[in-house]
Amino acid sequence: MDTPWKKLLIALVFAVAGIVTYVGTRDLPRGPPVAARKDFTLRDTAGATVTLDSFKGRWVLMFFGFTSCPDICPNALLNVGQTLEAMGPAAKEIQPVFITVDPARDTASVLKDYLANFGDNIIGLTGTPEEIKTVTTRYQASFRKRHTDDGSYTMDHSTAFELISPDGIYVRAFRPDETPLEFAKTLLTIMSEAK
């Protein structure tokens, strides 16, 4: 019997809620979207806690991989090294950061020994599986464990390079198939436009 009244009441409640929501949000300041700051908490190879703020004042070139990665990861690490070399002195403003997606095997010492082969400037980060999941999700990176015939496993993973500004704001991702020279030019352009 009272169904029409109920419907009216529900409609009213939604209408009022809608108005309140609209009034409450229309004057919000238009700044950079909050999602542009993608914080994380990880550990470096010395065991120190590292967050996004740890890199304040430096550009960060972040990428994901694992040390038992026989083909793709050495290529990515070499690409970064050659890109930084091609950038000349401006490369000093960039901090390359390699985050493992295989924390079970990539302990701090394994990561340290591995990265030492690719120069002394690449920071290796690891964390708990949850911390790795958080950082990969925030940076739209993905990874998946895949078992191999010999009873071991390998990791499928995304290979984009992520650029973060000295203010900690996410800038953009780069495909890994750019040549070091193209990559260096793009990075230099972005950095000079930011000044």
Add this chain to the structure above:
Amino acid sequence: MRPVVIALAALFSAGAAQAEVSVSNAWVRETIGAGKTSAGYARIVNTGAADRLVSVSTPAAGMADVHQSVEQGGMMRMLPVKVLEIPAKGEMLLKPGGYHIMIMNAQKPFKVGDVMEFTFTFEHAGKITVPVKVAPITATAAP
């Protein structure tokens, strides 16, 4: 029936006779620390009819399979390649970022300068065993 069998036999033996396959510039990346994974690369030249690489093996590792690094849905995956076609009068290059031999469970560390044996088995050319040099992990071509 018999002519068909003879024709088939002729085809197969012709294929076997014409497969002139050689494997050169074979190398692997060194393993780091306790790592047991590496990747191998080589140049396969075929001066004869089309052939296929069907397997790779080595006493130096538990597994040596041909893989291809491919991008799928934004992720790089190393997909096993069951059979690698070697074109007639052509070549197939196994190189970083493409086709490679994925080596897992190395029996002992691969040290730069070491030489080990890998056997490549082809459908027609049969088994070809070649020396494989260990190069630094930063190498991008045969040492």
